Amino acid sequence: MHDFRPDHPGPIDGWPDAGFDAVLHLLDRQIVDSNGQLVGKVDDIELVEDPDGRLVPTALLVGMAALLPRFGAHAFRSWARLAPAFAERYQPGVVEIDLVDDVTSGVHLSVERDGLLRSRIDEVGHPVRHRLSTLLAMRVDLPPDAGAASHHARVLDVRLRSRAGASGVQVGALLVGRGRPGSMLGYERSPERGPWLIASVVRWLHRHSRLVEVGDGVEVDWDAGVVRVAAGAAVRPVVDRSADGPA
C-alpha cells in the first residue's frame, strides 16, 4: 500500500501557502493518510482568531460531531443523546492543518491514520475556536447600496488568501448571496467553463451575489450569528457582468 496521488496538482497548487475557497476546494473532500488509506471526509473546518483578529484555519474536523450540526441542531442532539456519557459524541476528531501534506482532489496527510483522530482538550486561556459551518449558517446584513443581495443573504463560501509575513492562509473575503440553492460550484472562477446550460443557470441564480472583503466595516458577530457589513466596506459583484452582456 502506498499513497497513490493523481497526476494533476489542483485545486490548491502550492499548499499550504496558496489561496483557495474553503467550501469549494476543501470542505467535504476525502482525507487520505500517508499510506493511501482513507481517513474520513473534511466534515468541517476549525477557524481560530489570531491576536490581530484575523481568522485562520487551524484544523480539519472529522466525524459525526462535525457533520451532524450541519444538518441542524436537532439532528446533532438526537444523535448525541444515544450515548450521552461519551465526550466524543459532542467533540469531533481533529486533524491539525500542519499534518496536511498536499491537497489534490483529496486531502493527503503526512501521517498514518491509526489512532489519528482525537478530540481537542483545551487548557485555560486557549484561543477562541470557531467552525466554518457556523460562519456559513450566518445571516449577512449588507448596506442598502451593496445591491439586491441584501435580503436573506448568507455566507456561501469563504475565500482564503495567503498570509502576509507568515506561512498558511487566512480568511480574506466572504462570498455572500441568497442561501439556497447552494454555492456557485466554481462557475464564478472562470467565465468560459461549460456546459453553457449549467453555467448560465448558476450565474443567473447568483446574479446578486457579492464578494465582501474582510477588513474595515465588516464585523463577524459569532454570538448573534450575524455578519454586519457597514456602508463603505469593499463589496463587489461576483459574476463578471461584462461576460454576460447587458443585464
Place this chain on the structure above:
Amino acid sequence: MKRYLAVALGVLTAIGGFVDIGDLVTNALVGSRFGMSLGWAVVVGVAGICIFAEMSGRIAAVSHRATFDLVRERLGPRVGLLNLVGSIAVTLLTFIAEIGGVALALELVTSVYYLAWVPVVALLVWLVLWRAKFSLMENVLGLLGLSLIVFSVAAWQLHPDWGHLGHQMATADKPLGESWTTYAYYAIALFGAAMTPYEVFFFSSGGVEERWTTKDIVTMRTNVFIGFPLGGILSLSIAAAATTVYSPLGISVDTLGQVGLPVAVALGKIGLAIVILGFVAATFGAACETGLSVGYSLAQYGGWQWGKYVKPQLAGAFHATIVVSVLLAAGVLMTMVDPILVTEFSVVFSAIALPLTYFPILVVANDPDYLGEHTNGRVTNVLASGYLVLIVIASVAALPLMVITKMGQ
C-alpha cells in the same frame, strides 16, 4: 489475452444495467407486447449511459475520485444524503432481486424450488464480494455473462421479418391494443434501466479499484464504447426474440422461463443450456455489481475506506455494509416476495437518484481543478446537457405514469 480482458469492467457494468433479472423480464415483456416499437428507448439510453459513464470514468482516471465522492463534494451533505437514500434504495432493491434472480435461474436447471437456493446464493455472493479479487470477479462474470449473446443468434435463427421489426423501431409504431400512457411508462422504464445510477457508481469505483491513471483513459473509453452498446444489443435481442415467438400468439411474458423459451425454440437443448448459463452469470454479475455499489456509495459518502484493492480487514465498515445487505436480501426474499416485482419499485427511487447523480458528474467533468486538460469538449457538453434535461423530464414523469398505468398493466 490481458488486452481483451481489459474491457471486462465495462461488460460487467453493462450486464448489471441492461440484463439484470428485472431487465431480462422487462425486455422480453416489452418485446411480446410492443414488438420493437420501444427499441428507440434502449438506443437513447445506451447513448446516454455511454456519455455519462465516460465522464465518470475519466474523472476516476485523472482525479482518482469515484462518483459518490463527487456527489458529496458538489451537492454538500444534505442534498448528497437525499441522493444517497434514493441511490441505495434503487441499488439495494436490485441487489435483493438479483439474488432471487440467480435462485430462479438455478430453479430452471435443477427444478429445486428457488427459495431453497436463496441462502446458498446469498452465501456465495458474499464470499465472492469478500474474498475474490476484483479482476477475477469482473473477468469471469463478464465473460460468462456474454453467453447471453445466444439471444442474438436465436433472434436471427427464428427468421423474423427484419423489415417489419426495423420499421416498428424506426417509426416507434405503438401496437393498437396498448395505450400511450403504458407505452410512455415502459419507455421510461427502459431508459431508466439503461441509465440506472449504480452503473456509474460501479464503473467509476471499479476504475479506482484497478488503479487507473491518466494513461488508462483509452482503456476506459474502450470499456465504455464496447460494454454499454453490447448491453444494448443483448437487451434488443431479447426483445426481438420475444416479439417473434410471443407476439403472434398474444402471450405476455412474466417469468424467467418464458424469457429463455424463444432460444430453446430456435436452437434446441444446446441453446437452452447456454441461455441458462447466461441467466446465472448475468444475475450473479448484477448481484456483485449492486452489492458492491451499496458499499461504495455509503463509504464514499461517509469517507470510510472502501474497495477490494485493500485487504478486507482494512475496510471493515465497507465489508460490514455488504454483510448487512446480503442478510437483508436473503431475509426479504424469504418472505416469498416476487423478485421481479421488487425491481419495478426501484423506478420511484431512480427518479430522485438519476438527476442528483448525473448533475455533479457533469459539473466536475468541466472543472479543470479535477481534470486539468481532460475536461469535457463542446460536443460532449451539448449532448450531456440535452441528456440532463431528458433525465429530469423522465424523473418527473416516472411516478405519475407508474400510478396511472398501475405499473404498466
